Amino acid sequence: MRITEVLTKNSFSLSFEVFPPKTDAAFETVRSSTEQIALLGPAFVSVTYGAGGGTSRYTLDIAKNIKDRYGVPTLAHLTCASSTREEVRRHIGDIRAAGIENIMALRGDLLPDSPPEEERAYRHAVDLIREIRSIDPDFCVGGACYPEVHPESRNSEEDIRRLKEKVDAGCDFLTTQMFFDNALYYSFLYRIREAGVTVPILPGVMPITNAAQIARAIKLSGSFIPHRFQSLVDRFGDDPKAMKQAGIVYAADQIIDLFANGIRNVHVYTMNKPDVAEAILRNLSDILG
């Protein structure tokens, strides 16, 4: 099922994000945890893709397994900055052959060994979106967006102008980078609607369940940490069980606020933690129905 179809359902829903194994040896463990996540009945599951493309096969295997065995729609991520045209085209064909209808089209983070911009087959995500559209217009294509501005952008106006180009190139929906202050999302939504971006924007929420994770999350996303969240980490960071519970409740509270403010679908960066996904659902059981 296409993600855009999933999003038209008139009920509150959560989708979950998982990541593929980095090695053959880890495959069974990842498959098992992603299956447990699929069994929780999310609206869809998205499967990330290594920026260098090295684990590309696993993204597809995990996404196909969840779709085929549990009937849960899947979204296969695909990055392009470090790939050749042939690799990308082959991979798009493999996604189609696996019966997956949804691709998250990303540039990917630039790695130390990524080719310089002028040598890249695809410079930006918009080039990949055009490629996917030209190969198979029937794919449902997602893109990334950044309520707190992508770190490489000069300012929010430029970031939103580039975002509009992605949508004009054929992006059907967008998912945000994680944020910990919903006001940033509401303000972003207002600005992009004003700029003429009308596709669905899935807010991305990450439950932070240990103190080390927060440092990683900030490094990755540059997200603003509100005082309310920082004090929770300061108070419970040294107590793993308490921190986990507090992080889950904080994320659930963010989701409830999003639902209360008219958002129906939230994407949760549960990564490969079925217990965290399950605890979020438990906190929202009567709301999700």
Ligand SMILES: Cc1cc2nc3c(=O)[nH]c(=O)nc-3n(C[C@H](O)[C@H](O)[C@H](O)COP(=O)(O)OP(=O)(O)OC[C@H]3O[C@@H](n4cnc5c(N)ncnc54)[C@H](O)[C@@H]3O)c2cc1C
């Ligand atoms: C929801 C989500 C999922 C993600 N999943 C993955 C994943 O699975 N694997 C992974 O490796 N990474 C993933 N990332 C991280 C992502 O790859 C990085 O944030 C990357 O740095 C940018 O990717 P993008 O697709 O947003 O790039 P782009 O849309 O290309 O934007 C990157 C920068 O270039 C600018 N830009 C865009 N188009 C142009 C243009 N035509 N000319 C000049 N400047 C331009 C933008 O404003 C921005 O500053 C994800 C991020 C998000 C938010």
